[in-house]
Amino acid sequence: DAKTTQPNSMESNEEEPVHLPCNHSTISGTDYIHWYRQLPSQGPEYVIHGLTSNVNNRMASLAIAEDRKSSTLILHRATLRDAAVYYCILRADPSGSARQLTFGSGTQLTVLP
């Protein structure tokens, strides 16, 4: 899987939007962009994924650059419960039987009250 680059840490104020960036300059045409987050003392949790178009769900939005070399996870109103490590992951062959994820170090998001 191609490599992603994320900031080690970010801070946000409660109830404000948060934009978490991810660079993936070596992404291939068939790589999907996935985001997972890991709250303290828990396993990772799926957040959102996309291929080319921007995506929205109840948890977040994913904005994908036109050249797909970068993407941004948007939390519209951060809460204290959003404090977690956020992982940006590229996955090839999503329709195949392999379901492995290659995690980097992620971004530690701190939400300030």
Added chain:
Amino acid sequence: DAGVTQSPTHLIKTRGQHVTLRCSPISGHKSVSWYQQVLGQGPQFIFQYYEKEERGRGNFPDRFSARQFPNYSSELNVNALLLGDSALYLCASIRTGGSEKLFFGSGTQLSVL
């Protein structure tokens, strides 16, 4: 429905011993993956099983082995434990057939003394 369940939640072993970790996937999920997460790092892929067959293996020594049972539950075995095997071991289940989400359990924290 219950989520992914892992047992035990915590375990302390000494060097040279072996350990068996257990995972029950979400009902209806036929594929299970195992990940190792060392403190301060992202999870690293160990194995994936689907329909009782190994479908992927990460860069781990032969001391690590796994199997999947007819009810789709899984065991991860580690022989000849080393201090460096101390980590959080995560199990993820996947509903194959279109879903791109991995559902993780809360993990087993293994400490090797």
